[in-house]
Amino acid sequence: MHDVNVVIAGAAGEGIQTIGAIVSKTVLDQGYAVFTWQEYESRIRGGQNSYSIRISDQPHNTPLIEADILLALNAEAVEKYRPLIKENGILISGESSEGSSIRIPFSKVAKDELGKKIYANTVAVGALIGALGIDLKTLQKEIKNRFADKADEILEKNRLAAEKGYEMADEGCRDLCPWNLPKRDGRFYHISGNEAIALGAAYAGCRFIAAYPMTPSTEIITYLAENENLGVFAEQAEDEIAAIGMAIGASYAGTRAMTATAGGGFALMVEHVSLAGMIEVPVVIVVGQRPGPATGLPTRTSQGDLLFVIHAGHGEFHKLVLAASDPLDAFHKTVRAFNLADKYQIPVMLLTDQFLTDSGFSFEEFDIDGEKPATFLADPDAIEDYKRYQLDDSGISPRLYPGQSKHLVGVDSDEHDERGHITEDLVNVALPMAQKRLAKNKKLKKDVMPPQEIALDEADTVLVGWGSARAALLEALDLLKADGINAGVIHFSEMWPLPDYSFPANKKFWTIESNATGQLARLLRSEYNVIFEGRIHRYDGLPLTADFIRTNFNAKRK
Amino acid sequence: MHDVNVVIAGAAGEGIQTIGAIVSKTVLDQGYAVFTWQEYESRIRGGQNSYSIRISDQPHNTPLIEADILLALNAEAVEKYRPLIKENGILISGESSEGSSIRIPFSKVAKDELGKKIYANTVAVGALIGALGIDLKTLQKEIKNRFADKADEILEKNRLAAEKGYEMADEGCRDLCPWNLPKRDGRFYHISGNEAIALGAAYAGCRFIAAYPMTPSTEIITYLAENENLGVFAEQAEDEIAAIGMAIGASYAGTRAMTATAGGGFALMVEHVSLAGMIEVPVVIVVGQRPGPATGLPTRTSQGDLLFVIHAGHGEFHKLVLAASDPLDAFHKTVRAFNLADKYQIPVMLLTDQFLTDSGFSFEEFDIDGEKPATFLADPDAIEDYKRYQLDDSGISPRLYPGQSKHLVGVDSDEHDERGHITEDLVNVALPMAQKRLAKNKKLKKDVMPPQEIALDEADTVLVGWGSARAALLEALDLLKADGINAGVIHFSEMWPLPDYSFPANKKFWTIESNATGQLARLLRSEYNVIFEGRIHRYDGLPLTADFIRTNFNAKRK
Amino acid sequence: MPKENEFENDVASQWCPGCPNFNILDAIKSALVELKKSPDQVCLISGIGQAAKLPHYLQCNFFNGLHGRALPAAIGIHATNPQLTTMVVTGDGDCYGEGGNHFLHALRRNPDITVVVHNNEIYALTKGQASPTTPAGEKRSIQAKGVQIAPLNMPAIAIIHGCGFVARGFAGEPKHLKDLLVAAVRHRGLSYIDVIQPCITWGTRPFSWYKDRVQQLDDDYDTADQSRALEKVMESSEKIPIGVLYQASERKVFGHRFREIVDQRPLPELDPIDAEEIKSLLQGFRSAP
Amino acid sequence: MPKENEFENDVASQWCPGCPNFNILDAIKSALVELKKSPDQVCLISGIGQAAKLPHYLQCNFFNGLHGRALPAAIGIHATNPQLTTMVVTGDGDCYGEGGNHFLHALRRNPDITVVVHNNEIYALTKGQASPTTPAGEKRSIQAKGVQIAPLNMPAIAIIHGCGFVARGFAGEPKHLKDLLVAAVRHRGLSYIDVIQPCITWGTRPFSWYKDRVQQLDDDYDTADQSRALEKVMESSEKIPIGVLYQASERKVFGHRFREIVDQRPLPELDPIDAEEIKSLLQGFRSAP
């Protein structure tokens, strides 16, 4: 099938999120894969936001910008988003706007026929489902589920509202709506990056999260706090410094612990990242990227914090930086983050971005098997004289936690001896201890996964990207093929330390990044000596899409 | 002349700093250049510290480790520092130790002959000056100056104590002491890195400093607070976040402002560095390096924060990172830091390290002329409709300050329009504004000074280093020449952005750095594609010396 | 003479229609008019949050900085140019959460600035998490089972530390709030107004709940009585007192000693230091001739 | 049974000989013995400063973290394993300066930990700058003309916020201090002791100055009376009261609700979550069959 893209536009507070959620669940239940993507302003009411639903028979987890159907909830939304409508696309709108394909006075219908304006959005939902040619039954089922714990009257009114909208769209549609999405037996998971990370953390054995609210990472702690029976102690901290401080304390005390924030909040955690490096206490930090500097564009997306995160922290110590490609990858990377943090007793940063965290991705399978949660604690009974920082060529000393046994566990942010006590003996104690910590990198580097190579054999052009851009890169290959270009992809999702890897010979490399200065390019140049033929940067706060890549590639290549 | 190296060793609180200060001033007044270097533990009393005085006829501003004369104030100090004594060197010590060349019971003499033990250190000073063959007169003058505002009796007792020590050394010395430092007419400035930075800041027009105490940068605010008539508002902040926040506020309000800290304190400032980048408010931040991670070795030296500082801050914005070579350079770099911060409306970081800040360097001239303080404010009268962030190809918008004129000055950490108001217009406002900020780099890069090239013509080996290692690198050239190696130096003191520069062809490059991971090497590789033949790293908390470089070079070269 | 509309600007608001923040904005504008200030004499400083957007909505100098960090910026601005009317506009999350340490230490310094806290007992911009003033038990997004920890009492902390002007306002009484603002700005030294600002989107109680409870302090309430003031802000009562809770004789203002050295002039107006002065200081580092 | 010397270790001290910190160390060791704790049951957390070095000088688990950040670490440790005897050892700079915000919010949380502040009214380790408790007027290295700003009164802040155990100790009365420590550790919830600890190197007053002024609270002093306690810590008097200033009935301890979910077990002892539980949650994200 041809993918169908539905865009719902309106002001914050007008309900596009509820409409979007009901419609996408209905489409999903009809047996299709949906990819949902939101772009919104940093405010609670007003402004103009959109919620896009890409419908396909197989998961296509990257946004389409052009709309087959635009549902606009107000006149301004019509103005702002109308340019997105495809040649044969349609506009569905309420009373307030001109030039619609299908104009349904949602509020009036709701008021007149159902007695209350609040049902207007359900009328709109019905209209959209109607225009898509989906069975009303599927929608009614979803409405029943969603309003199950509301009063009967409310449920009934919503059913009627949906029916009303459905019928009116049916009428209006006639020759306008070619779409037809009959029930099929596809079944998909539909999940966002943050939800996957929260679940991944619980699965990995994380029992403590402290965080300070910050877009786009707030949902991780929110999910864990709401799902209390996962047994994760979730504490909203007074600031980001306290958040990571508590997580490190918890981890020292023997549990897996994490925090989650955005670039600005992470900036406040940097001193503690260095602390974790020094005291060798594992900790996992999710950094959701958004455009900076400073507060920047708080609800938009970016890949602008890569080099900052890699180099964060004073002094020299090892850390691991991962970048999730999509929610399934994010789930597994979260488990990996906890495992490797424990294995090497280091801080691990997991990079996401607003696009990944807020979008809903589809997966046919969501297989949680893969890397299993594994802990790397020493056995207290096997140790006679315990030294927290016992020198070892691997750089890894036996880790116990306080209260676990008779063995005492002391950690110190000063340079220290094997028992964690402050030292000023530069030659005999400080230097070997620094060398011990730095020795970890040898093994760690080998544990890092090399980039994923896609369609390299035939390719003469290779798109090099990272993190959440993966699906867009893959889709771009298809588009470029149509333009007669044989392209492949090298995709990085484990960013630091970089593994041993050689770029293939005789290809032209392009970096594709959601930032202005080409951070991945700089990183790869210094590690692999690779030369880039071209660069595509997007830094307007919107995600990379296949179309954006193709257009820019064609414009820039000679 | 052959340089003479004197090492004074003792516990914290025993007075080695006072002894060192009197002796070095006396040597200075005798007409010699002195380089003083201290290494000490992070405690207030006890431990074992040393204060070295290198004496020469021309400034040699890098430590010698071996001692011609060791003055040890206690038995442990004798044990710890005795290995430093050269073949024909001598040990001067008090009653408590064995095996001295010259043993003078300082305390007993003080007690018996002067009535109080507290004169013991002055006895020691006298002995040292005697052993060095310096006129007692020069010492007595210095003592007179130093105790001028004390009671007559105290002054007199000190004079006598010095005389006593001088005479006893004279006796003890006989055939042991070949040194002879007759009065000559050299005149030198003797100044530390922090003192030079404080003076440079005042000269540059800085009127506001806020800082939180942290070794090795505390002396900058201390000096400015003590010298109140320089008219610098000096405020001790509650934490480093407040320190930089106040400085940025002050700068926005129209004055030149700075803060000073170490790596760990800077880690807390990172969010504000990004803020300065976004709101385009100039600010100067001195980062005194010491070994990390975390608290590390608080009173030792390091060059371990280079990549951290260069990449500090979320989001993408330009900054300038300078690294001072010595106090004279630090003075001028401070002026440059303020000028370039103003010119480009960016944050500027000036890197120092404990070695540079705590050591006393000699200079024949301390010429403050050079780059003059220059401000880059717009003229309010020439502007009709003022826009703080007016778009401009140079990236630089006219800067005014609030209250300066009728024009209103608004700055915003969110992405903003030309008047500083929050924007959500991604295409028409946010993107051009981001591009405007990023455009600064073009000119900025040209303002950055290329590295200094020394003796490259003849050289087949080139030592590449940065910051405070300069004098050690230069001295290493001489030592290597004696080993038959033709070496040159490329020395960087302006670290980011890196200027256009080409490494000379057909030479072997070695990096010499006070860190473990080769941060300069990584930086240069990614910017200049240069390949390094060898690397010398020192990361035990002690400074690079010519001897260390030579020894390691010879050990590592094939 | 400034006219009412001198402070108006045409920046579109990002607040929810009907948000009580609009009343606070109006009160600030009216107060500035009453104080006969012109926009160029005024500097508003804020952090991040709904409250912190306020400086965009009037005509004046403004510094909209980082979340929680308005106070340090304001102190730097005030130290540099005490002639500006410096006002911090902040939220309960901004000022009592992320920025709590700066508030404590601002009390110590006593800068001549006015701090206005839009206290909506919530993190509004980030969609309704508990703030340091959310009452225990209230359900919030991260506090799904209700807030488990006790709220902070910042007015009490201010009173204890002898802050010279501590008041509570109510966004539903803009005229009263305006009077408080006028008095606060006139006070030399730190003045602090905690403004009850019910959030109509995330709040759990209707506006009328507040309207019914808010009560102006009696005319015979002695604002100079520190222990009475402390009792007032600590007592749990049906009524929420608004007005000036505590007003003390003026303490020395931040930087007063330094001001004397620079003849009370704003720092940007000072002449640059003479190179000769630096050279003469440098002679102190030099060996004797 | 633990013996006195179980807590002794042989780490060489970095404190100045004769520093009153040694007395505090002794008091802590004696208190732990009296409490019948063994070293493995005890965890001491500190930041950076002279005070913060204390955990190195006794036999126990310890976390010597960042300057100002002992409290967040302690809260994380306590949340993870409430069975540990968790004690924060900190300085006036560490706890009231850099870490001021964490102290405020620790009061809100009421974790079952003991906070011991070595209050020497100075930044000792960095060589004598003013701290948030240095009296106004005192000359310090950065405050060359005397401290210009007012000190913080943290005990008062603690009392206002209903901290259940607020005491002042004196390093010169180690036995009395030991008793305070024993009571503090026994108190369920946050207990806080501000210890007067004259620095003999940077301090301006002789030890005897303190000795002469310190006075134990009367036997009939009612520790349950909050306003009396507040008066006590706010009054300026010739005498400095030491003892338990305020003791309140026990409030709910940090995390008490969560503890029920995990059957009061320390988090490291919990079984891992079953993969099936995650899979079943994931079904909630899946389309209907």
Ligand SMILES: Cc1ncc(C[n+]2csc(CCOP(=O)(O)OP(=O)(O)O)c2C)c(N)n1
């Ligand atoms: C360092 C940092 N952490 C977190 C955030 C996210 N954030 C933005 S506004 C806000 C809360 C604001 O609450 P409050 O100050 O009460 O303002 P309100 O929106 O309620 O008016 C937070 C946590 C941020 N911008 N910066």
Ligand SMILES: Cc1ncc(C[n+]2csc(CCOP(=O)(O)OP(=O)(O)O)c2C)c(N)n1
């Ligand atoms: C982030 C950071 N800032 C500054 C310092 C430097 N520093 C070390 S100890 C200290 C002051 C300690 O004062 P206090 O807590 O009162 O301890 P004391 O030495 O007086 O016992 C400071 C500022 C640091 N280690 N880390």
Ligand code: SF4
């Ligand atoms: S969310 Fe609340 S505080 Fe924010 S603008 Fe809306 S009503 Fe006002």
Ligand code: SF4
């Ligand atoms: S400097 Fe003061 S507080 Fe520190 S150890 Fe010495 S006497 Fe004690």
Ligand SMILES: [Mg+2]
């Ligand atoms: Mg709020």
Ligand SMILES: [Mg+2]
């Ligand atoms: Mg102290």
